Amino acid sequence: MERIAIASDHAGFEYKEKIKLFLFSLGFEANDFGSFSTESVDYPDYAHLVADIISKGKFKRGILICGTGIGMCITANKHVGIRAAVCESTESAKFGRMHNDANILCIGARITPWGRVEDIIKVFLNTKFEGGRHEKRIKKI
Ligand code: RB5
Numbered sequence: 001m002e003r004i005a006i007a008s009d010h011a012g013f014e015y016k017e018k019i020k021l022f023l024f025s026l027g028f029e030a031n032d033f034g035s036f037s038t039e040s041v042d043y044p045d046y047a048h049l050v051a052d053i054i055s056k057g058k059f060k061r062g063i064l065i066c067g068t069g070i071g072m073c074i075t076a077n078k079h080v081g082i083r084a085a086v087c088e089s090t091e092s093a094k095f096g097r098m099h100n101d102a103n104i105l106c107i108g109a110r111i112t113p114w115g116r117v118e119d120i121i122k123v124f125l126n127t128k129f130e131g132g133r134h135e136k137r138i139k140k141i
Helices: 010-025 043-055 070-076 090-098 114-126 133-139
Strands: 003-008 029-032 061-066 084-086 104-108
Touching: 003 010, 003 043, 010 029, 010 061, 010 104, 010 114, 043 061, 043 070, 043 104, 061 070, 070 084, 070 104, 084 090, 090 114, 104 114
Parallel strands: 003 029, 003 061, 061 104, 084 104
Antiparallel strands: none
């Protein structure tokens, strides 16, 4: 069972709880790095936790949720080997995997309706990196 590292700030907390159940229903295990309530926290603290363990190879993939997904994404991408992508559609999730080999999915809980989040996660987790010409490009990042 693949383990997915997951974290949120207060704005993403409720989505995080739902995403954990959804991941389980898809056959994944979610390892929760916080936050653990809707009390206000700083998103970089949680983005760094997840990005760091993925960067070190302890987990392959992660999901980060904040209000827009943007703060989590900016922070996570400071880490070596992290390719985080904010996805608001299944199209961006698909191409973020196929072309960019994105290893962290960032979700904006205040932007993307829950119904769409489930589809975005499914596509993100089930789409393979295309390799080939894209391999050469991601090496240049
Ligand atoms: C918190 O209010 C909000 O700024 C945060 O969740 C996120 O959207 C930052 O990018």
